[in-house]
Amino acid sequence: MISLLEAKKNVPLRVKSVEISGTVITGMRGRGRRRGTGRKNWCRRLSNLGIREGVIIRKLSVHPFFGPVIVRVGNCEIAVGRGMASAILVEEGK
Amino acid sequence: MKRILLFGNPNVGKSAIFTRLTGVRVIASNYPGTTVEYLSGKTRIDNKDIAVIDVPGTYSLYPDSPAEEVAKKILDKSNPKETVIVNVVDSTNLERNLHLTLQLLSTKFPVVVLLNFWDETKHKGITIDSNNLSNLLKVPVIPTVAITGYGIQELREKIGEAKTSKFKIKEKDIWNFIGKIIREVQSIEHHHHTFPQILEEISTNPLLGIVFAGIVLVLSFMIIRLIGEGLIGLVFTPLFENLWTPVLLKFSSFLGDATILHKILIGELIEGKIDFYQSFGLLSTGLFIPIAAVLPYIISFYFVLSILEDTGYLPRLAVLVDRLMHQIGIHGMGIVPMFLSFGCNVPGVLATRIMETRRERFIAATVMSISIPCMAQTAMIFGLLGKYGVKGIAPVFLTLFLVWIIVGKLMARYVSGESPEIFTEIPPYRVPHFQVLFKKVWLRVGWFIKEALPFVLIGVLIVDLSYIFGFIDFMSRIFGGPLTKILGIPAEAIAALLIGFLRKDVAIGMLAPLGLSMGQLITASVVLTMYFPCVATFVVLFKELGFWDTLKSSAIMISSAFFVGWILNLIY
Incomplete structure (x- = not known):
């Protein structure tokens, strides 16, 4: 099992689990964590767009200089940040 | 029925359906967030004036952004006895869209489901059995193409048949259930990349x-x-x-x-x-x-x-x-x-x-x-x-x-x-x-x-x-x-x-x-x-x-x- 960030491009990848930690948030400063930025919330948002355990996704490209990762899920493309991409654990093959 | 709420994910053509129904000039766009303030207009069905509200696009009934909060608020303030929800669904992305549909079906509101972009399913090799979907969801399901107006007349005729589905499903079981529905109603044939798809991949390629x-x-x-x-x-x-x-x-x-x-x-x-x-x-x-x-x-x-x-x-x-x-x-x-x-x-x-x-x-x-x-x-x-x-x-x-x-x-x-x-x-x-x-x-x-x-x-x-x-x-x-x-x-x-x-x-x-x-x-x-x-x-x-x-x-x-x-x- 590897993270989406390390996975090969343009091959089918099966999502095994989503392990979101603090990495999703970049540029965090000071107090005041807003409701809805916790782990559970991001898992829910990912699954709302179709990234959840068991689905097949395909990594299309990784943007340089810590840019986002583009994946194809079903019939649409989704951009996810690097923190999130490294939290999505996948396995090659159907 | 006194009003219609148009619900759906972002980019499913809600605003175009809204324009078709009301004839009111409206901003209809292709990225999340245009309809931040909701738009409302009027339509006539069975010689009665009915308010139509174009609710901001949302992926679920648990809001994650202010635009989605507006959607939730509109729903909470509506009276189920006077309101019908028209759930606009992108039929080329049925699986993901059904998540919101099931959440809407478990509310007290009567629902009609529109399978929009019906024409695009053909180019993409997708076949959906809309009658079967209607049986499974227990509400009317109508294929539409908002841009040409296909299906809008059927919506006007069938909106009276909208009913409360009383689905009771736990959030954790929802995706399994959707998987079951998809296996029954949808089949996908392999198809080659179309020109727009090639262009899509070029334009998000880093170089x-x-x-x-x-x-x-x-x-x-x-x-x-x-x-x-x-x-x-x-x-x-x-x-x-x-x-x-x-x-x-x-x-x-x-x-x-x-x-x-x-x-x-x-x-x-x-x-x-x-x-x-x-x-x-x-x-x-x-x-x-x-x-x-x-x-x-x-x-x-x-x-x-x-x-x-x-x-x-x-x-x-x-x-x-x-x-x-x-x-x-x-x-x-x-x-x-x-x-x-x-x-x-x-x-x-x-x-x-x-x-x-x-x-x-x-x-x-x-x-x-x-x-x-x-x-x-x-x-x-x-x-x-x-x-x-x-x-x-x-x-x-x-x-x-x-x-x-x-x-x-x-x-x-x-x-x-x-x-x-x-x-x-x-x-x-x-x-x-x-x-x-x-x-x-x-x-x-x-x-x-x-x-x-x-x-x-x-x-x-x-x-x-x-x-x-x-x-x-x-x-x-x-x-x-x-x-x-x-x-x-x-x-x-x-x-x-x-x-x-x-x-x-x-x-x-x-x-x-x-x-x-x-x-x-x-x-x-x-x-x-x-x-x-x-x-x-x-x-x-x-x-x-x-x-x-x-x-x-x-x-x-x-x-x-x-x-x-x-x-x-x-x-x-």
Whole structure:
């Protein structure tokens, strides 16, 4: 099992689990964590767009200089940040 | 039934369905966040007037952004006995869309499901058994193509059959259940990449995407210039000079050129002639600025912007500029409000609602109010500095870009709060429907005429009255000294700074009669762009950010404007 960030491009990848930690948030400063930025919330948002355990996704490209990762899920493309991409654990093959 | 709520994910064509049902002109766009304020209209079904509400796009009933919060609020405030939910579903993405559908089915509201983009399923090799889906969901399911109107009549006929499904399903079982439905109703054949799909992958590719974006942006700029200059040179200026000038000259000799009324209505005659940039009367400059100098650019800008929106290009641009935008503490989707504010800062500030956190919205709104000139201002800057060519115009926009980066970077460093990573759907390319596109341009241009024209006229009137009653002289005697010292522009320019609160295009127009040098014009244009948003923007800033953040935002604007003005003064 590897993270989406390390996975090969343009091959089918099966999502095994989503392990979101603090990495999703970049540029965090000071107090005041807003409701809805916790782990559970991001898992829910990912699954709302179709990234959840068991689905097949395909990594299309990784943007340089810590840019986002583009994946194809079903019939649409989704951009996810690097923190999130490294939290999505996948396995090659159907 | 008294009202219909249109619910669905972003980019499923809700707004197009809304336009089909109501006939009301409405903004229908291809990226999340256009319909931030919900739109409502009326339709007639069985000879009864029924309200239709276009609810902002949402992925689930658990809101994750202010736009989604609006959706939830509308649902909570509705009465299930008087309301029918029409759930618009993207049939090329059935699995994901059904999540919201099932959540809606477990509410007390009667539901009808529309399978929109039905025509696209054929190109993509997808077959959906809509009758079977209807049986499984226990509500009517209607295939539609919003753009052509296919299925809308069936919706009108079947909406009475909408019923409450009383689905009871736990959130954790919902995806398994959806999987079961999908296996029963949908089959997908393999198909080769279509041309739009190849283009889609090119435009988000890290290398080719940047080349593609460069081509798109240069082309957009060229088209905006071409249409704008074309309209000004071939239509509006001749119209004013050949038809309006003779009328005004007659009127001028009738009034006598020393009277107060002449000063207000026609303004000063420059060498016995009317100069539309310098005379500054209500009927001369007051009409010329909004109609002949600004309107052509507004038309061309919104035409190009609407094409970029409706084809679905903007989210792709967001991905490419994500790194750049993180420099100023917001993620790539921040490019959408930035882009909008090149037209007018008001929709720009409103569109910051697509950002998730308060910090991002504060940074985005402040940075755009400081450093992005609206189309009205840009048109006037081109009008005034255009005669110096690139040498005159480039410093203005280069300075503003530097300000954008520096102020953004400082805010990213010192504003507390958090900025999440980019996470967005990139909808497929779709050919814009030209009828919808033109309606949208017309709506936006109409908005400009309604909102801006009265303000311009009031602005010109205030300028004239202030001169007549000596208010400008008074102000320039008090503030003129420091102004000349810091910014190097003459004391009379204080009038432009004051009017800048009202309308920035008028303010820049006021610099024309002062006979400023190129350097002074550059400084004044930059300071006018930066120092304070116009009244309309200020009001929405206040509404969106609240009292304290608006105050902070204004303090940042004024101090940075004078600092940058001072530096420009040292250079020129």
